[in-house]
Structures are given as structure tokens and as C-alpha cells.
Amino acid sequence: MNILVLNCGSSSVKYKLLDMESNEELGTGGVEKIGMKGSFLKHIRRDGQKVILKGEILEHQLAIEYILGVLTSDKHGAIKSLDEINAVGHRVVHGGEKFNTSVLITDEVIQKIVECIDIAPLHNPPNLAGIYAINELLPSVPQVAVFDTAFHQTMPDYAYMYGIPYSLYTKYGIRRYGFHGTSHRYVSKRACEFLGLDFENTKMITAHIGNGASVCAIENGKSVDTSMGFTPVEGLMMGTRSGDIDLGVVTFLMEKEMIGAGYVSTLFNKHSGVLGVSGISSDMRDIENAIAEGNERAKLALDMYEYRIKKYIGSYTAALGGIDVLVFTGGVGENQTGTRQKVCESLAFMGLKIDVELNKASRGKEVLLSTPDSKVKVVVIPTDEEFMIASDTLAIVQQN
């Protein structure tokens, strides 16, 4: 069975075509700059050859048409006809409180995703555009929605509510939803398989740290708390997002800088975080280079970034009453050995110990970093959201 995984952003569509029997990637890539000058499709063939197709790509439907065209082309394709695509799995950012698991897409489901636009105005509309496009181009192929928020729907109310009037929760659905759910779910499950532990009987913390970053507390296979909230700006300091901040700062700045809601959102989402503090870049590699050259603000940014990860892991350890496993994933979590080492060393009080040399040598692969006498197992698990989306899609399509 071949499954196409689609991740539609506001001006991009990422895709992966997977053969679920052989677990083989038949083709992968993405369309960038949809509706803008210089749009292109980057396709990586089964044999690893990269192909760039340039041209005008005005909208999501057209982007998806080209993706299907490339996948079925004689020259770069992997399948002969569209009939060989058996199902499509979509990443959908916000499922609100309406979805706690992946679902087969029906008219009713589409309607509910539309209702979530209010609380995810940037993300849900392009996700829907992808669903509509497949509806039109592959009308008989079943589609499945996999939500970023679904995994965190198991959070208890005392963890997801904000300390504000309850009526705002009932009126607008203001609460903590959490994001990166597909990734936290994949790496936590995979870590247990890798370590030979029972997922349903393990306390763990997963740290998905990259440009966007969140930490998740997982007890017996269920998310019980996570650092992102109503929007992805809460929690850890990120590449360009501030993370937790005193609300007083927001209102103070709105008055002093005479700015409104839109500008405030850009300030805390795009000008802040590692970029805002360092004044250099949101990319950790640039930050490391700047630190090597003695840049103090780059060092401050990295110190803050790491300190907040430690703080969240510490507080979630308390929330869980101790942990068995700590998982690192995401761009930084998989590759930034220095950050992993700093965070782990600062958690030595928990009896957590890692093999420093092994850590230094490990990038982008599954590895057990903790020493045999460590009280907490520390692992790196590269995330694979597409695989998770594909396997959910497979399971749901087979059920139906």
C-alpha cells in the first residue's frame, strides 16, 4: 500500500510517498514559495537524485497537481499512475478539543477543522487547502487527518487550564492545547521500542528542540503536560519565539511602543528568541560560530535557551514524580551535542549521567547516551512525523 503524506504550510507543501509494505520512501520533497515569485518544487527521487522544477505555482491545488505529476512522471516518478496512491495522510495543525486522535476525513471532519480556524488562523487554512485539492484531484482516495494537538488531549484539566476567568474557556476555547504532538508521540513510542520498555508503563520526558521547541511529560503512554499552550509561543525560548514571558511586558510594550495586536504577535513570534537576544541568527550553528568568536550576546542566547530546557525538564520531572527516560529530538536535539551535554550535566542531581564521548560522536541517529549506572535513560531519537502520519493513515484506512 502506498501512502502520500502532505504537510501544507502557508506558502509551502512538503510531501513524502511511502510504500508501507517495504517501508521504502518512493519520493519526497516540497514546493516552496507558493503564490510568490521564484516558486519551485524540489523533488528527491528514490535513487537519491535531486530534481528542482522551477515555474509559476500560484496556489496549493496547483502545487499538489505538480507533486502528483512528478510522482507519476516517467522521468522522475516512482509510480505509473495515480491509482497507485492508496491513501493520503495530512498533517493538520489544530484539532482544538474536537479531535484527540487521527481521523478519516469526511465532510463532517472538514467542517470541524473549519471551526478550528478561529484559534489557528495561520495554520488550518493551508491544511484545508491541501484536503480540498486532494478531494478534487483524487476524489476516490481516502484521506486521513493527523493533528499536532491530538496527542496532548489527554492532559488533565489542571494542566491545560489557564488561571483566567472560566467563562473565557467556554466562550472561546482559551486553554493550553500543545503542539508537536505527532513528534512527541512518535519519539516516545520509538524510544520505548528502542530501549525494550513498556510504553504503557513508563514515565518519560520528550524534548523536541529545534527552531520551534517544546517539552512533553508522558506518563504511561499519555501526554500529561507540554510546554506550548494556546499558541506555539508559550514555553521554551525558541529560534525566533520568546517562550514564556510576563504578560505585563506585553501590555507595557504595547503602550510604550504604541503597537497593536498584529505587531505584538510579530514581535514575540518572529523578532524574539535566540534571534532577538543574540541579534545574529535563529540558527544554532551561527550562534556557535559567533560564540567561538567571543560574541557575548550569542553566548547569552544559548545559555538562556539551554537553561529553559533544563527548567522545563526539572519541573516536568516533579510533575511526573520522577522519570525513567529522557528523549532528545528535533534539529537541535538530534545534532547539537553541546546543548545535550549542558542540559544533561545540569540534571546530574537526578542521578542522570551520560557518556560524554558517545554524546559528542552522536548526531542524527538513534542512540542511548546514558551510562549503565544512570538512574534515567537518555536517548536520542530522530523524529519522523511523516512516518507517524503514514502509519496512522494506514491503520485508519485498513479499519474502514
Place this chain on the structure above:
Amino acid sequence: MAEEIIEAIERYGLSKRNRKRTLFSRIGVVGCGKEGSVIATTAALNGMEVVFLEPNEESIRNAYSRIEEKLDKKISNWGLTENEKKAILSRITGTSVYEDFSGCDFVIEAIRYHDQTGERRIVQRKEVFKELERVLSTTAIIASNVTTVIVTDLASELEHTERCIGLHFLSNVPDSQIIEIVPGLNTSTETFDKVCQFARLINHQYIPVLESSGLVSIRLFLIQLNEACGILLEGISSVEDIDRVLTVGFGHRQGVFRTADQMGIEKIVRLLENLWDEYGSLKYKPSPILLRLFRAKHFGVSTNRGFYTYDDFGNIIK
């Protein structure tokens, strides 16, 4: 492994059928002065490709710097990032020939009022409409950024008058996201609906306004300004205090004198005279204070002096 293969994408489409271009993927702006540059920037900010026309290289360069200034101001107010600015600028192209508008499905005429006299330039605007009709497809919409000019008049000599429409961007208060949409006598419903869609695409609210001199915004504003000038003239209150009553007391984002300085006194005087001509009501007769500033060429922000005094960045000194 060989280098990346680079090809054109068109042959990978699923079908050969003619692709419908998304509406408003490419728009044109004739005249990229104060108002034109706001329109061009707003459209590009919302993902559209924009072609603007100015008479020569130098004025094209000036227009670019006006646009860049606007974006830089947004960045310094935290509303935009450097990368977004680059993307926006890459969507804007300047030209001095009408032929470059071909392929646009919407062109807005926004030529300036005369710098010195504030004159409306009806003849030139009609010329622009004719030039546009020459290069555009018959379904492309031709709009004019109007305040007291009547779009039916501008369109009168064209063949396809049903695609002409008036628009008014309230460009004087930064980030005021509302447009007045003014169908002329011959404007088709389809044209009107499309322009409403354009407003939604650029995240603006809109109100339909019957074709009339001064529309809603200009009439309301000018009367309030004239009355404020009257209060000033009678020595009842000061410029600062009148503006303070409006901002603090009535919740306006900025006072009436500050807005007048941004609009330009030369333009305001002409607008009032146009309304006076049209409606014959004394309430539209420009206040002596406005005339005094006009004659002294204290036009407002553009000349550093108006009701307030400004530095070169448009900040009030006193």
C-alpha cells in the same frame, strides 16, 4: 551522484487544460506617490505581485525608497522582519511603460494631486484610463483611487465602462485597514464583487459608497477639521488640546490636525473647494486658517510645517 537536475515545471502538470490564474495574483498601480505606494506595499505585503508605473527612472527610484521607508518603519515597530521585507520588495517592480501592465487583472490609478496646487488632474487621469484600456484585457478591472473625482466621468470615454470602479484607501493614518468602494453608474456587479474580494485578500474591511464627492471619509473628516479650525480661530483652545480631546476623549488614534498635516494642507484646501463647488454648502468653505497655511506653503509633514512643526522623519517637534 550528479548535480541537481533543474527543469521547468510546466510539463509536470496533470493536464494540459488552461490554468486559471488566481485572481489578483498580479496587480498594477499607476502613480506610486504617497497613496500609490501605500497601495503597492499593501498588496505586495499580502502576497500579490505588483507593477507600478512612474514617468522616469528617477521617480521610479524615489518610489522604491518610499516603499522601503514604509517597510523599514514597520520593522522598527516590530511589525515585520528583514526577510519578509526582502520577499515583499521582490514582488514589486517599477516601470515607465504601460505595456508592462499586460497580464494584470487589476490596475489602480493613483496619480498624485499636483504638488504645488493640489489640483485633481482630471484630464491626465482620463488619459491614464485610456492607456490602460489599450494594454489590458477586456475583463481586467480599472480602478481609480478617488475622493472627489467621479469615476463615471473618468470612464466615460472608454469602451468597457463596466469594469471601471472607484476605490478610496484611507492611507493617511498608518495601518488603517479600510477601503471605500465606489461603483460608478456603469460598473457591473461582477466588477464590484471582485473588488470586494480584493479588499478581503489584502485584509482590509470595506464599505460600499454611492458615487459622490467626498465619499464618507473625506466629508466627515473635512467638516471636523473645518470646525476644529473654527475653534482655534476663536481662541477657544489650542492645536494640541483639540487633538488631545479627540485622541483621549473620543478614542481616535490621532488628532484631526495631525491627520491634516499628514494628508497635506494643499490637498485639503482643494478637496474642500471641490466639495463647496459640488454641494454649495458654506460648511465646506475652507477655514481662513487653512487658507493661511496654504498660502504660506505650510503644507504639513511634507514641508516640515503645518499645524505642527516636524523633523525630517515626520516626527512632531512642537
